[in-house]
Amino acid sequence: xxxxxxxxxxxxxxxxxxxxxxxxxxxxxxxxxxxxxxxxxxxxxxxxxxxxxxxxxxxxxxxxxxxxxxxxxxxxxxxxxxxxxxxxxxxxxxxxxxxxxxxxxxxxxxxxx
Amino acid sequence: xxxxxxxxxxxxxxxxxxxxxxxxxxxxxxxxxxxxxxxxxxxxxxxxxxxxxxxxxxxxxxxxxxxxxxxxxxxxxxxxxxxxxxxxxxxxxxxxxxxxxxxxxxxxxxxxx
Numbered sequence: 001x002x003x004x005x006x007x008x009x010x011x012x013x014x015x016x017x018x019x020x021x022x023x024x025x026x027x028x029x030x031x032x033x034x035x036x037x038x039x040x041x042x043x044x045x046x047x048x049x050x051x052x053x054x055x056x057x058x059x060x061x062x063x064x065x066x067x068x069x070x071x072x073x074x075x076x077x078x079x080x081x082x083x084x085x086x087x088x089x090x091x092x093x094x095x096x097x098x099x100x101x102x103x104x105x106x107x108x109x110x111x112x113x
Numbered sequence: 114x115x116x117x118x119x120x121x122x123x124x125x126x127x128x129x130x131x132x133x134x135x136x137x138x139x140x141x142x143x144x145x146x147x148x149x150x151x152x153x154x155x156x157x158x159x160x161x162x163x164x165x166x167x168x169x170x171x172x173x174x175x176x177x178x179x180x181x182x183x184x185x186x187x188x189x190x191x192x193x194x195x196x197x198x199x200x201x202x203x204x205x206x207x208x209x210x211x212x213x214x215x216x217x218x219x220x221x222x223x224x225x226x
Contacts, residue, residue, distance in 0.1 A: 033213070043156065043201065043216040056213060091156060095212065100144050100163075100205065102214060106155035 002026045004105035006092050012111045013082055021077045021108045023092030032075045033093040033102065034067065036060070043091065049075065082112045118217050119202060125223040132189040134220040136202030137182075143205050145178055145185050146214070150199045159187075159200075192224045 005024045013019050025032050034046040047057040049067055057065075066078045075094075079086055089109050093102040120135045136145070147159040162169045162178045162185065169176045175188040189196055199221045203214040 031212070035214075035216075042218045043203075043214075045213045045215065048213055089153075093156075093214075100212065101146070101158055101161055102212070103158065104148075104156040109153070 004092055004094055004103050006090075006105035006108050008108060009106065010109045010111070012113065015084055015112055016081050019079050019082055019110060021079075021090050021092075021110070023075045023077070023105055024073050025075055025092065025094030026096075026103055027073070028096060029094035029103075030097040031055075031095045032067075032069070033095075034077045035091045035093065035104075036088040037091065037107075038085075038088045046077075046090075079110075082110075084112050086110060087112045119200070119220040121220060122218065123221045123223070125225060126192060128192060128194055128224050128226050130192055132192050132196070132222055132224075134187045134200050134222070136185045136187070136217055138185075138202075138204045138215075138217075139183065140204075141180075145176075146203045146205075147174075147176060147185075147187050148201045148203060148216075150201065150219070152198070156201070189222075192222075194224050194226050196222060197224045198222060 007022045032049045035043050037043045045058050047061045048055045064080045068076050089107045091107045092105040095102045118137050126132055144161050144163045146161045148156040149159055150156050160171050160176050162176050173190045178185045199219040201216050201219045203216045205212050
């Protein structure tokens, strides 16, 4: 069964460094999402992406964040200058047009030291 | 904004017993979904119930939805140790055609052998 994949599974970085989290959504899906979950807290929406542009972003998704679909398969989340509070699990999700079920990847655990 | 809130926050039962988790939300929805998350892992979609449905079954899972009370429940029958996980409800919001999910805090379910 097709699934969303994410790499790396765990990323450790120093505060102020740039990180890029990678996702490969399910191949015929058209909407893509990033969510994050700080340890012990709820899953929070960050951004949705459709037709090569951001369709919505939350207040968390400030100028330090960007998303890109550099080719036909990858979907990336870049954090330009990481802060300690960016430490969280980051989930990518995708959905086929006209359906309601979002399929989530296994997540990338980001640790900012 | 919409907010799913699960109740209880933690539930511990014996294997074989039934587990019931509740979710409340604040605004109107198109559908409500339940996800499972094993410790530190990704989100697995369990079941989706639409706003015009009152009950739905999938294997040992039974979900109810009461839109007048803005609440949903997830029942897991004949629980197994492998059901130990956190369970989240998620309501949908549509902005500019793109769905985003709003998650609750989750219920941490522990099944004791």
